[in-house]
Amino acid sequence: MSGLLFAALIVATPFLLQAVSPGDANWGKLSEISQAYGAVSVPLSAAALAGVVASLAYQARQTRIAQEDAHRSTHRELILLALASPALRPCWEPPFVPMTSAEWERIAFTNLIMSGWENAFRLGSLSDDQLRLTLRGHFSGAPARMHWANARDSWIELVEHGTDRRARDFARITEECFQAAVLAGPGVQAADYFIPEPTNGAGGGGS
Known part of the structure; x- marks a missing residue:
């Protein structure tokens, strides 16, 4: 019904315009103006x-x-x-490499750090060169290498089945930096990160 009304309105439009327009209207000129507005x-x-x-x-x-x-x-x-x-902790999947509970804690926390870097890289706030520079220092430590050795297979497989190209690039660059770090030599162990805390003398001093 609405279609018929719309068609009837189109057919009747010229007659309605002629009825309300002045008798001396120049329809040729009006048509040219209409076409000009239409082109714009x-x-x-x-x-x-x-x-x-x-x-x-x-x-x-x-x-x-x-x-x-x-x-x-x-x-x-x-x-x-x-x-x-x-x-x-056993609610998560078991680790792929043998480790202590303390090592698992470091890996889990490292995973949060890596996820933050991946998010920044995907959003464009971390460039390829900046990521490589960051990972170069990151993989100088043994805990970071243990994390990627444990997570790399599932991480790479997950992004390869996804549609985010930046996520795949992140995994590829991370793997490249990991392999380069391994070839460069052993990483710093967690126990060697910091020097021992100074201890106060037993006798003390002063008067």
Whole structure:
């Protein structure tokens, strides 16, 4: 029904315009003006449509980032709970290489650090060169190497099955830096990170 009304309105439009227009109206001139406005409206309409498309794409990206941040926040909270409660640690998958509970704690915390770097890299706030420089220092330590040795297979497999190219690049660069660090020599052990705390003399001094 609405389609018939719309068609009837189109057919009747010229007659309605003729009825309300002055008797001496120059229809040829009006037609030229109408065509000129029509030519101008085409690029304006295209620009408006492009703006709508860009806005929708931006909103979709922001929504995806918000969802990923929520997921990472949940994952971070679960790891922190496991760090605080040793009884919860077997709820995670077992480590791929033998390790002590203290080593697992370091690996779990290192995973949070690496996840933060990956997020910054994916969002573009960390460049390829900056990531390599960061990882060069990171993999100078044995705990960082143990983390990647334990996580690398599942991390790489996970991103290879995803659609985020930056996430795949992060895993690729991390693996390259890890292999280069291993070839360079052994990493610093956790026990050698810091010098022993100074102890006060037993006798003390003073009057």
